[in-house]
Amino acid sequence: MSNKFYENPVIKWIEYRLPIFSFIDESVGSGYPTPKNLNYWWNFGSLAGIVLTIMIVTGIVLAMSYTPHVDYAFESVERIMRDVNYGWLMRYIHMNGGSMFFLLVYIHMFRGLYYGSYKEPRELLWIIGVFIILAMMATAFMGYVLPWGQQSFWAATVITNLFSAVPLIGDSIVTWLWGGFSVDNPTLNRFFSFHYLLPFVIFALVFVHLWALHVHKSNNPIGVDIKGPQDTIPFHPYYTMKDLYGLGVFMIFFMFFVFFAPNFFAEPDNYIKANPLVTPTHIVPEWYFLPAYAVLRAVPDIWFISAKLGGVIAMFGFTLVLLLLPWLDRSPVRSARFRPIYRQFFWVFFIDCIILGWVGANTPDAVFHGIPFLWIGRAATVYYFAHFLILIPLISILEKPKMPPQSISAAVTGTASKGAE
Amino acid sequence: MRKTIKATLLVMAMSLTFAAGPVIAAEGIKLPARNWSFTGMFGTFDRGSQQRGLQVYLEVCASCHSLRLLAYRNLAGIGFSEDQIKAIAAEAEVTDGPNEEGEMFDRPARPSDRFASPFPNDNAARASNNGALPPDLSLMVKARKGGADYLHALLTGYKEEPPAGFTLGDGMNYNTYFAGHQIAMAPPIADDAVEYADGTKATAKQIATDISTFLAWTAEPELEERKRLGIKVLLFLIVLTAMLYAVKRQIWKDLH
Ligand code: HEM
Numbered sequence: 001m002s003n004k005f006y007e008n009p010v011i012k013w014i015e016y017r018l019p020i021f022s023f024i025d026e027s028v029g030s031g032y033p034t035p036k037n038l039n040y041w042w043n044f045g046s047l048a049g050i051v052l053t054i055m056i057v058t059g060i061v062l063a064m065s066y067t068p069h070v071d072y073a074f075e076s077v078e079r080i081m082r083d084v085n086y087g088w089l090m091r092y093i094h095m096n097g098g099s100m101f102f103l104l105v106y107i108h109m110f111r112g113l114y115y116g117s118y119k120e121p122r123e124l125l126w127i128i129g130v131f132i133i134l135a136m137m138a139t140a141f142m143g144y145v146l147p148w149g150q151q152s153f154w155a156a157t158v159i160t161n162l163f164s165a166v167p168l169i170g171d172s173i174v175t176w177l178w179g180g181f182s183v184d185n186p187t188l189n190r191f192f193s194f195h196y197l198l199p200f201v202i203f204a205l206v207f208v209h210l211w212a213l214h215v216h217k218s219n220n221p222i223g224v225d226i227k228g229p230q231d232t233i234p235f236h237p238y239y240t241m242k243d244l245y246g247l248g249v250f251m252i253f254f255m256f257f258v259f260f261a262p263n264f265f266a267e268p269d270n271y272i273k274a275n276p277l278v279t280p281t282h283i284v285p286e287w288y289f290l291p292a293y294a295v296l297r298a299v300p301d302i303w304f305i306s307a308k309l310g311g312v313i314a315m316f317g318f319t320l321v322l323l324l325l326p327w328l329d330r331s332p333v334r335s336a337r338f339r340p341i342y343r344q345f346f347w348v349f350f351i352d353c354i355i356l357g358w359v360g361a362n363t364p365d366a367v368f369h370g371i372p373f374l375w376i377g378r379a380a381t382v383y384y385f386a387h388f389l390i391l392i393p394l395i396s397i398l399e400k401p402k403m404p405p406q407s408i409s410a411a412v413t414g415t416a417s418k419g420a421e
Numbered sequence: 422m423r424k425t426i427k428a429t430l431l432v433m434a435m436s437l438t439f440a441a442g443p444v445i446a447a448e449g450i451k452l453p454a455r456n457w458s459f460t461g462m463f464g465t466f467d468r469g470s471q472q473r474g475l476q477v478y479l480e481v482c483a484s485c486h487s488l489r490l491l492a493y494r495n496l497a498g499i500g501f502s503e504d505q506i507k508a509i510a511a512e513a514e515v516t517d518g519p520n521e522e523g524e525m526f527d528r529p530a531r532p533s534d535r536f537a538s539p540f541p542n543d544n545a546a547r548a549s550n551n552g553a554l555p556p557d558l559s560l561m562v563k564a565r566k567g568g569a570d571y572l573h574a575l576l577t578g579y580k581e582e583p584p585a586g587f588t589l590g591d592g593m594n595y596n597t598y599f600a601g602h603q604i605a606m607a608p609p610i611a612d613d614a615v616e617y618a619d620g621t622k623a624t625a626k627q628i629a630t631d632i633s634t635f636l637a638w639t640a641e642p643e644l645e646e647r648k649r650l651g652i653k654v655l656l657f658l659i660v661l662t663a664m665l666y667a668v669k670r671q672i673w674k675d676l677h
Contacts, residue, residue: 248662259651
């Protein structure tokens with residue numbers, strides 16, 4: 001820890017025994033050197049952290065009035081909406097916060113893909129990020145079940161049923177997950193328990209994520225390492241202020257939905273209480289699961305692997321393939337700014353993800369200009385995996401990257417590699 | 422810098438245009454879009470229409486549909502006085518108990534009671550409706566694509582004769598906007614189905630508008646408070662963000 005000098009005797013007393021003030025200073029204060037050239041795409045990590053905090057706070061408040069029982073869950077949520085003071089506000093923040101959280105984290109991830117933030121020496125940082133998104137998905141899925149509406153119930157039924165595809169022990173796994181022979185009260189209870197637990201696991205993962213970040217500091221838009229103090233500025237006040245401004249813009253966006261379109265991301269069906277005897281005409285997941293849902297449904301029977309099992313494997317592979325990325329991309333240059341070929345394929349990949357989301361929102365037998373969605377989904381799924389497993393390795397070997405600037409300060413001042421500013 | 426201002430403005434502009442709200446089609450059928458007093462960022466419920474809607478519910482729909490999530494006391498939210506609420510509640514009977522002898526007993530409802538349901542349970546409701554279940558109406562407007570537009574279209578969308586080639590089931594009615602077009606509910610409203618206490622002419626359209634407005638409120642009783650608070654929150658955030666931007670610029674100014 002630094003030997004920063006504190007005047008205040010109380011702070012001094014504490015600092016001597018627990019160096020918490022220098023810890024804060026070195027994490028988000030003036031003692032943390034940050035590349036001076038970060039653009040606004042670097043705002044999204046801190047925004048996601050703030051939304052995680054908002055989710056935990058509103059979630060704890062909701063849990064005070066929520067009843068995890070099949071006979072009361074739906075009504076208890078409506079009580080929160082009607083009878084708890086500002087309960088509607090807490091619920092709408094939590095409900096829309098889920099969507100905002102995914103939106104921010106997806107942007108955060110695409111940022112990483114574009115600027116090569118997953119490359120040496122940030123592989124572990126990236127891998128921890130993949131675990132965070134997996135934990136987020138589990139949390140959001142179980143949270144969606146809690147209000148016990150029609151979509152809640154049927155989403156839980158469809159998704160848990162997927163595990164029956166596991167050979168031999170599939171059915172036993174499903175019974176074990178349910179705590180019975182269908183999605184019922186035990187299922188709701190355990191989902192609530194996990195939904196309360198997992199955000200704190202995410203919190204711990206975020207802590208480790210930041211720990212790894214602080215070892216080698218942030219990557220930056222030109223992807224060139226920090227060469228010395230002339231390349232950096234202290235986190236505080238520069239980035240604290242920039243993050244605060246970004247937070248303001250984001251909050252305007254977020255609060256617009258909370259107050260004026262609170263059900264924009266919601267399915268009307270979920271305002272009908274769960275009924276195991278009535279299957280909804282269409283079961284659609286929340287928008288942030290649509291690409292994964294499209295992948296799940298794209299896989300046909302292949303040899304001895306059933307379509308269901310294949311779909312489950314592909315759906316997990318959809319996220320897990322990101323774990324391999326640091327070793328699939330062999331290009332020494334990080335930022336796509338200096339990788340003309342990769343940059344184009346990045347955007348094709350981005351569009352591919354949008355297409356997958358669009359396919360996920362439609363039934364497989366629906367058609368678009370004569371083409372069944374099933375086939376669009378299959379093509380987009382194949383491309384998704386080909387991007388990581390074939391295109392990225394090939395491009396990274398064949399492409400001739402442009403020469404990045406010598407250093408961050410050289411890039412900022414536009415001068416040659418003199419360094420000093 | 423210029424770019425960031427533009428982005429900020431874009432977000433705000435987007436927010437405003439969203440407020441207009443799209444016209445949603447149910448099952449591929451276009452719903453006629455109507456002008457509701459409660460849509461838009463500054464929308465509020467039309468009090469007169471809401472109160473007439475309550476009358477329609479009590480006089481027409483309440484014989485089949487429950488409104489379980491609503492308590493009589495909630496009617497204060499649409500402008501009824503305490504005495505009026507007491508009088509409205511007292512018209513309904515609810516079961517209470519057990520009393521000191523251990524018996525359940527009926528008594529007139531009080532403002533703190535939930536709206537009395539027409540049937541003791543779903544089976545009883547089905548038994549009186551040819552096997553079809555009249556759903557609870559509390560959240561109906563939120564629970565259908567198209568919301569109030571759908572409800573209005575449904576109530577005014579009956580046809581006496583189904584189109585050629587369409588066979589109706591026994592006791593079923595043809596409705597343009599209901600999924601599958603066969604609905605077990607007979608047309609519940611017609612011109613002059615109610616006589617409005619405030620003298621408004623009770624055309625079928627008017628009745629449909631009033632009950633839809635009323636049920637939009639039962640689905641989202643917080644709507645007016647939400648929008649009122651929302652305007653303040655957004656104004657506050659816009660001013661705050663502008664100031665944060667100015668400070669950020671000031672701090673970064675000496676950097677490059
Ligand atoms: C990682 C952060 C979290 C995410 C992504 C998340 C996501 C969700 C989602 C999507 C719903 C369904 C919303 C709805 O349809 O109403 C939900 C409901 C709920 N969540 Fe969370 N949540 C998070 C954290 C928490 C925490 C920390 C708690 C409590 C300690 C909590 C408690 C609840 C409760 C009680 C509900 C049911 C009430 C309701 O439906 O509004 N959540 N959550």
